[in-house]
Amino acid sequence: MSLTGFSLSGGDRQFLEYRLRTRAFPQTVLLAGGDEDERLALAKYLANALVCTGTGTRPCGVCRACQKCRSDSHPDIQRFGPEKKNGVFKVETCRAIRQDAFVLPNDGDTKVYILEDCQCMNDSSENALLKILEEPPAGVYFLLTCSFRGAMLPTILSRAVTITLSGSETPFSEQTLQTAAQIAAALCARSEWALLQTTAPLERDREETGNVLLCLAEIFEDALRVKSGAAARGRSGEASAALAAQFTKPRLYALLEAAQKLSAENDGYANANLLLTGLCYRLYRATEQHT
Numbered sequence: 001m002s003l004t005g006f007s008l009s010g011g012d013r014q015f016l017e018y019r020l021r022t023r024a025f026p027q028t029v030l031l032a033g034g035d036e037d038e039r040l041a042l043a044k045y046l047a048n049a050l051v052c053t054g055t056g057t058r059p060c061g062v063c064r065a066c067q068k069c070r071s072d073s074h075p076d077i078q079r080f081g082p083e084k085k086n087g088v089f090k091v092e093t094c095r096a097i098r099q100d101a102f103v104l105p106n107d108g109d110t111k112v113y114i115l116e117d118c119q120c121m122n123d124s125s126e127n128a129l130l131k132i133l134e135e136p137p138a139g140v141y142f143l144l145t146c147s148f149r150g151a152m153l154p155t156i157l158s159r160a161v162t163i164t165l166s167g168s169e170t171p172f173s174e175q176t177l178q179t180a181a182q183i184a185a186a187l188c189a190r191s192e193w194a195l196l197q198t199t200a201p202l203e204r205d206r207e208e209t210g211n212v213l214l215c216l217a218e219i220f221e222d223a224l225r226v227k228s229g230a231a232a233r234g235r236s237g238e239a240s241a242a243l244a245a246q247f248t249k250p251r252l253y254a255l256l257e258a259a260q261k262l263s264a265e266n267d268g269y270a271n272a273n274l275l276l277t278g279l280c281y282r283l284y285r286a287t288e289q290h291t
């Protein structure tokens, strides 16, 4: 089995593959959208890949860890969720997870928590969980599943990388597409000035800022697909192709991650001006880091 069996966008799939391959998997991932069976199946697949002790592509399917995963009996993969369907994901459960996270793993050096139906958490549960997500112990991973990402507190979203299942295309307005394409062009031109100028009109419109960030994430994802040899998709194809020509893969991942994080934090900023400054700064920085 591979990630191609899941209804992921090309960008999300490549992101997961890349991070598994380079063993730089984010410690908190939110799997949102799709149906609950698929979310759980993906969480289990990723958990298996993380505990796999194979040296090549993970999961290898043959090591002892993989065998245990097949029978759902790996001691370092634990599942939690609401006690009953549509019940509350209790604060007590989150506190117990927080304590357990500091206990060393049984088999290897990795522990994975699959937290299902996180949309059933209330604010106290999310805040209890947040404490451990802020500083997770080394080797501990949290895979959260959730019907839609908007159900989570912005503070949780800012700690997690969101992966969206069966990503139906969001219908962006012409204006949004145009602004996002202009931002992409400013990034390609490495012009901070053009970036500030393009984003200035967003100051008055928080909702439009959110749309532009989602649209940018889509463009960055598409640029990654182009980088892997695929053809650019319709709507913002030119922008994606230009980005793919200008930047390396790690830079495009950094841009995608920056757009996703900014999008998650959008609601959390009280000051629109500060958000835009942060947006320009972080996108620009993503183009120049050297890794």
Ligand SMILES: [Zn+2]
Binding pocket: 052, 053, 054, 059, 060, 061, 062, 063, 064, 065, 066
């Ligand atoms: Zn394995």
